[in-house]
Amino acid sequence: MVYDVTVDGKHHRLELEKADGSWKCRLNEKELRVDAVLARPDVLSLLMDGRCYEIKREQTATDLHLWVGNARFSVELRDPRSLRSRRDAAEDEKGPKKLVAPMPGKVVRVLVTEKSEVEAGQGVLVVEAMKMQNEIKSPKKGVVQKVLTTAGANVNAGDVLAIVV
Amino acid sequence: MFKKILIANRGEIAVRVIRACREMGIATVAVYSEVDRASLHVRKADEAYPIGPASASDSYLRIDKILDVARRSGAEAIHPGYGFLSENAKFARACAEAGVKFIGPRPESMELMGSKTRARQEMEKAGIPLVPGTSRGLASPEEAEQVAERIGYPVMLKAAAGGGGKGMRLVPTRQDLGSALEAAQSEAQRSFGDGEVYIEKAIVDPRHIEMQVLADEHGNTVWLGERECSIQRRHQKVLEEAPSAIVDSEMRRRMGEVAVRVAQTAHYTNAGTVEFLVDQQKNFYFLEMNTRLQVEHPVTELVTGLDLVHLQIRIADGAKLSFTQDDVKIRGHAIECRIYAEDPDNNYFPSPGKITLLLAPSGPGIRRDSGMYEGWTVPLEYDPLLAKLIGYGTDRVQATMRLRRALYEYFVTGIKTNISLFQRILEDSEFQAAKLDTGYLDRLLARPRETVADHDSVPAVAAIAAGLFAVLQPVSSGLGNGNAPGAAAPSATTSNWKRKGRSEALR
Numbered sequence: 001m002v003y004d005v006t007v008d009g010k011h012h013r014l015e016l017e018k019a020d021g022s023w024k025c026r027l028n029e030k031e032l033r034v035d036a037v038l039a040r041p042d043v044l045s046l047l048m049d050g051r052c053y054e055i056k057r058e059q060t061a062t063d064l065h066l067w068v069g070n071a072r073f074s075v076e077l078r079d080p081r082s083l084r085s086r087r088d089a090a091e092d093e094k095g096p097k098k099l100v101a102p103m104p105g106k107v108v109r110v111l112v113t114e115k116s117e118v119e120a121g122q123g124v125l126v127v128e129a130m131k132m133q134n135e136i137k138s139p140k141k142g143v144v145q146k147v148l149t150t151a152g153a154n155v156n157a158g159d160v161l162a163i164v165v
Numbered sequence: 166m167f168k169k170i171l172i173a174n175r176g177e178i179a180v181r182v183i184r185a186c187r188e189m190g191i192a193t194v195a196v197y198s199e200v201d202r203a204s205l206h207v208r209k210a211d212e213a214y215p216i217g218p219a220s221a222s223d224s225y226l227r228i229d230k231i232l233d234v235a236r237r238s239g240a241e242a243i244h245p246g247y248g249f250l251s252e253n254a255k256f257a258r259a260c261a262e263a264g265v266k267f268i269g270p271r272p273e274s275m276e277l278m279g280s281k282t283r284a285r286q287e288m289e290k291a292g293i294p295l296v297p298g299t300s301r302g303l304a305s306p307e308e309a310e311q312v313a314e315r316i317g318y319p320v321m322l323k324a325a326a327g328g329g330g331k332g333m334r335l336v337p338t339r340q341d342l343g344s345a346l347e348a349a350q351s352e353a354q355r356s357f358g359d360g361e362v363y364i365e366k367a368i369v370d371p372r373h374i375e376m377q378v379l380a381d382e383h384g385n386t387v388w389l390g391e392r393e394c395s396i397q398r399r400h401q402k403v404l405e406e407a408p409s410a411i412v413d414s415e416m417r418r419r420m421g422e423v424a425v426r427v428a429q430t431a432h433y434t435n436a437g438t439v440e441f442l443v444d445q446q447k448n449f450y451f452l453e454m455n456t457r458l459q460v461e462h463p464v465t466e467l468v469t470g471l472d473l474v475h476l477q478i479r480i481a482d483g484a485k486l487s488f489t490q491d492d493v494k495i496r497g498h499a500i501e502c503r504i505y506a507e508d509p510d511n512n513y514f515p516s517p518g519k520i521t522l523l524l525a526p527s528g529p530g531i532r533r534d535s536g537m538y539e540g541w542t543v544p545l546e547y548d549p550l551l552a553k554l555i556g557y558g559t560d561r562v563q564a565t566m567r568l569r570r571a572l573y574e575y576f577v578t579g580i581k582t583n584i585s586l587f588q589r590i591l592e593d594s595e596f597q598a599a600k601l602d603t604g605y606l607d608r609l610l611a612r613p614r615e616t617v618a619d620h621d622s623v624p625a626v627a628a629i630a631a632g633l634f635a636v637l638q639p640v641s642s643g644l645g646n647g648n649a650p651g652a653a654a655p656s657a658t659t660s661n662w663k664r665k666g667r668s669e670a671l672r
Contacts, residue, residue, distance in 0.1 A: 001636060005628040012628040016636060025629050034629055038637045042522045042578065044630055055630040056522070058578040059640055066627045066634075070573055070588060073627040077635055102508065103516045103581075104545055129545040130506070130515030157518055 006076040062100050062158065097139045099162040101155040105129030109151055112144050112162075124162050127155065138164050166482055167191055167241045167266070172206065173231050174246030177536035177552055178460070179206035182244045185474035194238045196231060198224035200544040205536050212238055219546045225249045228256050232263045242266040242481055244474075248548065251457040252279060268481040270456050274431040278454040282325040282363050284431075288451050291430040293423060296442060296450040298365035309346050309364060313339070316366045322346060324353030325361035330400025332356055335367055368450070370602040372443040373397065374409050375455075376424035377465045379476060380434045381486045388421030389469050390495045392438075392461055395601040396590065398513065403583075403606060404590060405461035406500040407468045410561065410599030411447060417495075420449055427454055436462075436477050460503065460553070463532060467499035467557045498564040499557045500591075502572070504535075506549040508581035517545035521579030526571035530557040530564065543580055551582065561599070565591050589614060 005012045015026040025032045035047040042057040058065040064075050109126040112118060123135040124144065138144075145165045149155060170186050171194040172179045179195060183206060186193045195210035200219040207213045214234045217224040224230070226249060235243060243265055245251035254272035261267065269275075278284050285300035297316045302325055303309045313320045313336065322345055324332025332353030334345040346362065354360035372395045380386040393409035394402045412420070424439035431454065438459050440452040462473045480486075507513040523539040535552035537543065543551065554575065556568030569591050575584050590596050593609060634640075 001632065003632045003635065005631050007624045007627050007631070010624065012625070014628055014632045016632050023633065025632075027625055027629060032629070034633070036633045036637065041638060043524070044634060044637070046626065046630060046633070048626070048629075053626050053630070055626070055634075056524070056576050056578070057634055057638075059521075060579075060581075064631075064640075066630055067576070068623050068626050068630070071623055071627075072585070073624060075627060075631045077631045102511060103514070104518055106545075129517055130547065130549045132515045134511070134514045 002080060004078040004080050007073050060157065062102060096145060096163050096165045097142070098160045099124055099136050099138065099164065101127055101136070101157055101159045101161055103129050104156050107149050107151055107153045107155060107161070108133060110147055110149070112147070114144055114147055116144050118142060118144055118164060125149070136161060140164060167478065169194060169238065169240045170478070171196065171231070171235045171238065171240035171243045172210070172246065173225070173243050173250055174248070175201055175204060175206055175225060175547065176550065177534050178246035180209055180536050181534050182246060182474055183209045185472065185478065189475060189478065191478070194234065194240045196225070196234055200546060203541060205538055205541070214238065219544065221249065221547065228259050232259060232265065235263065235265045240265065242268055244268045244477070245457065247457050247460055252455070254279065266481050268477050269435050270433050270437060274433045275456045277431050278456050280325055281323060281327065281453060282361065284453060287430055288427060291426060293427055293430070293451045294449065296365045296368060296452070299363045302361035302363055303346070306343055306346055309342060310339070312364050313342060319367040319369070321365045321367040322349040322362050323365060324349065324357060324359070325363055326357035326359040327353060332362065333400070368442050368444050370445065370604055372409070372411065372602050373440065374412065374420070374443050374449065375438045375440040376420050377462070378424050378428045378433070378437050378439060379480070379486065380428055380437070381480045382434050382483060383485050385486045386425045386428050386433070387486060387490045387493060388424050389465050389471065389493055391417060391420060392464055393601065394461065395603050396606050397603055398606050402461065402503065404500065404502055404587065405464055406498065407464040408495055408498065411443070416447065423451070427451060435480050436473055460550070461501050463534060463553060463555045464499040464501050467532065467555065468495050468497055469493060470496070497557060497559055498561045499555055500564050500568055501553050501555045502568065502587040503550055504552040504554060505583045506543050506551050506580050507583045509583055509585050510581070513583060515545070515549045516581035517543040517549070518580045520577060522576065524574065524576040526554070526574035528571065530567040531555070531571045532557065565597065
C-alpha cells in the first residue's frame with residue numbers, strides 16, 4: 001500500500017508491506033521495521049527498534065489528528081491512486097470552500113446574504129452551544145455562493161452551513 | 166440519619182453526592198431532564214425521575230417539579246450540588262415548607278450573601294476587611310465619579326446581584342467611567358433582573374484565595390484551610406490548589422479566623438466558602454461568600470482528610486461537629502484541573518457531542534470526579550464541565566508531577582476537551598514558581614506554545630501510524646461526533662468488499 005501523508009503541513013510518502021507478522025515501512029525512501037497492534041479502536045501500539053509508541057486517533061467531522069504520547073499532529077492521508085484524492089488535492093487551495101459546523105449547536109444569526117462578497121476571516125454565521133456563541137468565519141476571500149441553513153436551525157457537527165467560492 | 170436523599174443536580178457533582186450517600190448507606194433519588202436520561206448520575210442513583218425538557222429553566226430550576234419528586238419518592242433531604250438551585254433562598258424556603266431538609270445554609274444567610282451590597286454593609290459593621298469602595302448601589306453617575314475620585318483609579322464596577330464576571334467592568338481612568346457604568350447596569354439588569362451596581366477599588370494583579378468553612382447547627386464553626394484559585398479565564402476558575410504557595414500558617418490562621426467571623430455574622434450553617442482578594446503585599450480583603458459546596462472542594466478534602474459531603478449531610482441531620490479547630494491539620498498538596506468540553510484550537514469554545522474514546526487515568530495520588538463515559542453524548546444545554554482531575558502528593562512538586570503523568574494518560578475524543586491546556590500550565594515555569602495572579606492564564610495563552618519535541622522522529626511515527634490505522638482500522642463514512650441518528654456503528658453497514666476495494670485502491 002502506498003500513501004501520501006501530510007503531518008503538520010509536511011508531506012511524506014509512505015509504503016507499507018506486511019512481512020512475517022510485522023510491517024515493512026518505507027518512509028521517504030527510508031526503510032523501517034514496525035510491529036503494530038491495534039490495542040482497541042483508535043489506539044495503536046507501535047514498536048520500532050525497541051521503542052514503544054502509543055498512538056491515539058482523534059477523528060472529527062472535519063479533521064484527523066494523531067497523538068504520539070503528548071504531541072498532537074494534524075494528519076491528512078491520501079491514497080495517490082485514488083481519483084478522488086487527486087481531485088481533492090487539486091481543489092485544496094482554490095475552488096469552493098465549505099463552512100462546516102465544528103460542533104453541534106443552534107444557528108443564532110446568519111451574518112451575510114447569498115451572493116455577497118466576504119473577506120478571509122469575516123464572520124458568516126453565529127452558532128451557539130452550551131450558552132456560548134461562536135462565529136464561523138470565511139476561510140477565504142470570495143463570494144457567498146449558498147447559505148444552507150437559517151437562524152434558529154439546529155445543526156450537527158460536520159453539517160455544511162454555507163459555501164464560499 | 167436520613168434514609169433517602171434527593172440530588173437536585175446533574176453531571177459530576179450529582180455523581181459525587183450519590184457516591185457519598187452510598188458510602189453512608191443512604192438511598193439516592195436522581196432527577197433528570199429529557200436529554201439526561203443516559204447521563205451517569207441517572208445510572209448511579211437508586212431511583213430517578215424525569216423533570217421535563219432540556220432547558221434548565223424547565224427542569225433543573227423548577228422548584229415545584231423537584232419538590233414533587235421528593236414527595237413522591239419519600240426523600241427526607243435535598244442536596245442541591247453547585248449551580249442551578251444551590252444558592253436560591255426561595256428553594257431552601259420551599260424545601261422547609263414542604264418538610265424536606267435542604268442540605269445547605271439557612272435561606273436568610275443565602276439572601277444576605279446573595280446581595281453583594283448588603284453583604285458588604287453587614288461585614289463592614291462586623292469589622293471584616295473590605296476592598297475600599299461603596300457598600301450600596303450607586304445612585305447617579307455623579308456619585309460614581311465622586312467615589313472613584315476618592316478611592317482612586319483604577320476602579321471596578323460590580324453588579325450587586327452578580328457573579329461569574331457578569332455586570333462587572335474595570336475602569337482604568339475617569340473618561341471610561343460613564344460608559345462603563347451604563348454597560349454594567351444594563352448587563353446586570355439583563356442577567357440578574359437587578360441593575361444595582363456598586364464600586365470598588367480595583368486591586369492590580371490580585372490573587373484569588375478562598376477559605377473553606379464548616380458550621381454545624383449548634384453554633385460551632387471551623388475553617389478548613391485555603392484554596393488558591395487565581396488561575397481563571399473569563400472570570401471562571403480553571404485550576405485550583407490547596408494550600409496556596411504564598412499563605413503560611415500564620416496568615417492561614419488569620420484568614421481562617423476572619424472567614425469564621427464572616428460565617429458567624431451571617432448565622433451560617435453547613436459548608437461555605439469565603440472568597441478573598443489578596444494584593445501583592447499579602448493584604449486580604451473579603452470579596453463574597455459562596456453559600457454552597459464548591460466545584461473545587463476535593464483539594465480541601467485531600468489536604469485535610471475530611472469528606473465535605475459526608476459532613477454536609479451529618480450537619481443537615483443535626484449532628485454536632487465531631488472535631489475542633491485544633492484537630493484540623495493541612496497535610497500534603499492537592500491540585501485540581503477542571504476538564505471542560507472545550508476546543509483549545511477554537512478559543513476554548515464549548516464542544517458538546519458524542520464521546521467516542523475515553524482513556525481515564527488512575528494510579529497513586531490521583532482522584533477523578535467525572536460525569537462522563539465513553540459512548541455518552543454530552544448535551545449542549547448545560548455547563549461544559551465534564552470531570553475534575555485532582556493530583557495529590559507530599560508537596561507541590563510531587564502533586565504537579567503526578568498530575569502531569571495522569572494528564573498524559575487521560576484521553577478523550579469525539580469531543581474536544583481542554584486537557585492539553587493543563588499540560589501547558591503545569592509545565593510552565595511561572596506556574597511551577599507559583600507566580601500566580603488572576604491575569605496569569607491570559608498571559609500564558611497570549612504566548613505562543615513552545616513545542617515540546619521530545620523526540621525528533623515523532624512526526625515520522627505519526628506518518629507511519631496514519632498509514633497503519635488506515636490498514637488496521639479503516640475509518641468508515643458517517644463518522645463524526647454528531648448527535649445525528651444513525652451516525653453510530655458504521656462498520657456494520659460498510660461491506661468488506663468495499664473496504665477491501667478501498668484499501669487496494671481498486672475503485
